[in-house]
Amino acid sequence: MRNTERIQTLVNEGATTDRIKEAAVEEGMVTILAYSLQLVQEGYTTLEEVERVTFTDTGLEAELKAKRKSSLECQTCKAELQPEWMDCPYCLTPRFANN
Numbered sequence: 001m002r003n004t005e006r007i008q009t010l011v012n013e014g015a016t017t018d019r020i021k022e023a024a025v026e027e028g029m030v031t032i033l034a035y036s037l038q039l040v041q042e043g044y045t046t047l048e049e050v051e052r053v054t055f056t057d058t059g060l061e062a063e064l065k066a067k068r069k070s071s072l073e074c075q076t077c078k079a080e081l082q083p084e085w086m087d088c089p090y091c092l093t094p095r096f097a098n099n
C-alpha cells in the first residue's frame with residue numbers, strides 16, 4: 001500500500017501504530033490476517049495454520065473497526081446505523097449479514 005497523505009499526517013502527529021493501521025485498513029490496505037483468511041476460503045491453507053502464524057487481537061480489531069465504519073447503513077432497510085450497533089434495530093438484520 002502506498003503512503004497516503006492521511007497516513008503521513010498520522011505518522012507525523014505521532015499516532016499510535018493501532019490508529020495508523022486502522023486508517024490504512026479504512027483506505028484499503030489488506031492485512032495479513034484478512035489475506036490469510038481469504039486463502040483459507042480458497043482452500044490454499046487451513047485455519048489452524050493461519051492461527052498459528054498470523055492471528056493477533058490487534059489485527060482482528062483493526063479489521064472490525066474498519067468494517068464497522070464502512071457499514072453504517074442497514075443492507076436490508078437502508079436505515080442509518082450507529083457504529084456500536086451489531087444489528088439493525090428497525091428490521092433486526094445482522095449488520096454484517098451481506099458483507
